[in-house]
Amino acid sequence: MKILAEVKKLLVLAGPLMSVKFSLFSLQVISVMFVGHLGELSLSGASMATSFASVTGLSLLVGLLKHTNINLNILFHQKVDNFEKYFNLNTCWMVYMIPLGLSGATSVRVSNELGPGRPQAARLAACTTVFLVATEGIVAAIILISVRKLWGYCYSTEEEVVGYVAKMLLLIAGFHFLDGIQSVLSGTARGCGWQKIGAIINLGAYYLFGIPAGVILAFVYHFGGKDFQGLWLGITLALFAQALLLLIVTLRINRKKEA
Numbered sequence: 001m002k003i004l005a006e007v008k009k010l011l012v013l014a015g016p017l018m019s020v021k022f023s024l025f026s027l028q029v030i031s032v033m034f035v036g037h038l039g040e041l042s043l044s045g046a047s048m049a050t051s052f053a054s055v056t057g058l059s060l061l062v063g064l065l066k067h068t069n070i071n072l073n074i075l076f077h078q079k080v081d082n083f084e085k086y087f088n089l090n091t092c093w094m095v096y097m098i099p100l101g102l103s104g105a106t107s108v109r110v111s112n113e114l115g116p117g118r119p120q121a122a123r124l125a126a127c128t129t130v131f132l133v134a135t136e137g138i139v140a141a142i143i144l145i146s147v148r149k150l151w152g153y154c155y156s157t158e159e160e161v162v163g164y165v166a167k168m169l170l171l172i173a174g175f176h177f178l179d180g181i182q183s184v185l186s187g188t189a190r191g192c193g194w195q196k197i198g199a200i201i202n203l204g205a206y207y208l209f210g211i212p213a214g215v216i217l218a219f220v221y222h223f224g225g226k227d228f229q230g231l232w233l234g235i236t237l238a239l240f241a242q243a244l245l246l247l248i249v250t251l252r253i254n255r256k257k258e259a
Contacts, residue, residue, distance in 0.1 A: 006128045010105045018101030022094065029094055091172055092179065095140050099133050099180035103187035110191025122191070126250065129184045137177035144173040171232055178239040185246035194249070201245045210238020 106129040113122035144151075152165030189198040214234020217223040223230035 002124060003128055006109075006124055007132065010102065010109060010125070010129055010132065013105035013108055014101035016101075017104055018098050021097035021100060026094060029091075091169075092175060095144075095176050096179055096183070098136055098140075099183040102129050102133050102136075102180075103183040105129070106184050106187035107191040110188055111193075114192065126184075126188045126191075129187070130181065133180040133184045134177075137180040141173035141177055144169045144176070168229070168232070171229060171236065175232070175236045175239065178236060178243055182239055182243040182246060185243060185250055188250055189246060197249060198246070201242055201249070205238045205242035205245065206235075209241050210234050213237050 106126060109125035109129075110122045113119070113125060148166040148169035149162075151169060152162030155161060155165065186198055186202075189195070211234060214231040214237075217233055218230030221230070223233065
């Protein structure tokens with residue numbers, strides 16, 4: 001009964017945030033779906049417009065990766081490349097809205113329970129959220145993998161685009177699961193007042209581990225060829241490191257002392 005009551009409290013807090021954010025990003029995705037059927041160039045332009053200021057570092061690395069070999073078909077490939085960056089980032093952001101809402105709810109619940117000196121209730125809130133987001137991640141991964149050969153047709157009838165979407169959804173499924181876990185663990189850290197620890201783990205996981213790993217996979221081992229699966233896998237490894245470190249910190253913390 002305590003677990004069900006906790007689930008209800010978390011969903012009451014997270015529900016409005018998830019609904020608003022998911023609806024917001026769905027507008028972008030649906031808009032690009034309609035534009036994509038006007039042609040490949042239109043799809044590329046809409047993708048650039050909606051992701052222009054997003055993840056600058058990754059975009060620069062993708063640009064380097066894509067232009068190491070210049071050929072006569074560069075204009076055609078550039079159209080597809082712009083869509084690749086948009087599709088990966090915005091698909092992840094859209095499905096990330098659910099873990100984001102749960103992360104915010106976790107911060108509130110953990111801090112509210114630690115304030116009056118109820119460490120066991122805070123632990124229950126954190127564990128319940130991890131279970132919820134893990135379940136959501138598994139369900140989302142199953143859906144993404146199941147529709148991977150059909151989802152691309154929502155954006156374009158070009159076989160190259162459809163094939164790319166089918167290939168990348170496999171990586172995105174694993175990425176989303178890890179992203180959800182680290183998101184709620186980050187929410188637990190904020191609720192406990194460990195902002196400094198969370199920032200150090202975040203910076204270390206991405207800039208000391210994830211980005212170097214992505215560069216090595218993409219530029220040294222040429223993982224995925226000209227597509228940037230190598231860079232994407234590097235960011236996924238960063239999420240794994242971040243989630244693992246946050247989990248270790250969360251398990252070792254003395255909640256009675258924090259309360």
